[in-house]
Every structure is written in C-alpha cells, then in structure tokens.
Amino acid sequence: xxxxxxxxxxxxxxxxxxxxxxxxxxxxxxxxxxxxxxxxxxxxxxxxxxxxxxxxxxxxxxxxxxxxxxxxxxxxxxxxxxxxxxxxxxxxxxxxx
Numbered sequence: 001x002x003x004x005x006x007x008x009x010x011x012x013x014x015x016x017x018x019x020x021x022x023x024x025x026x027x028x029x030x031x032x033x034x035x036x037x038x039x040x041x042x043x044x045x046x047x048x049x050x051x052x053x054x055x056x057x058x059x060x061x062x063x064x065x066x067x068x069x070x071x072x073x074x075x076x077x078x079x080x081x082x083x084x085x086x087x088x089x090x091x092x093x094x095x096x097x
Contacts, residue, residue, distance in 0.1 A: 012053050015046045022046075 010018065022043045025031055 009049070010046075012050060015050050015053075019043055019046050019050075 022039050026036070026039060
C-alpha cells in the first residue's frame with residue numbers, strides 16, 4: 001500500500017531565510033544561469049506563502065482586537081460606539097441650543 005508523503009510548510013522565519021539565501025545567490029556574479037528559473041520560481045512561491053501568512057495573521061489580530069473592543073455595558077455589541085472627544089473640565093457635553 002502506498003503511503004501519502006506529508007509535506008510540511010516552512011515557518012514564516014524559515015521562508016524569509018530561504019528568500020534571503022536565494023537573493024544572495026542571485027546577486028553573486030557566479031550565479032548558475034541554468035538554475036535561475038528554478039530559483040525565481042521557488043522565490044515566487046515563498047513570497048506567495050509569506051503574503052498569505054501575513055494576511056492570515058492580520059485577520060487574526062483584527063479579530064482579537066474587535067473582540068477586545070466589545071463593551072459589555074452596551075449589550076456586548078462588537079466594536080461599541082466611537083469614543084467621544086475628551087471634554088474640558090467643567091464641560092457637560094450638552095449643547096446650549
């Protein structure tokens with residue numbers, strides 16, 4: 001029975017390190033022209049991976065921040081209300097008209 005080979009994704013840091021290594025290799029005058037297309041393709045895949053990871057992390061952070069912004073005094077509605085401008089001492093916030 002054939003076993004399915006499990007491929008593991010690199011961490012974000014590993015992907016960045018590999019991108020740096022590819023860049024250094026390409027910047028050398030002795031870079032192998034025959035390997036150029038393969039290195040560019042690998043770099044492209046790593047960049048795509050890093051962008052997806054950053055996007056997912058950004059969404060996770062926004063979700064956590066939104067959950068922290070829930071004001072229990074307002075019935076737990078996410079985001080609450082916009083914060084009012086700070087008042088000067090002696091001001092009540094009521095308009096005279």
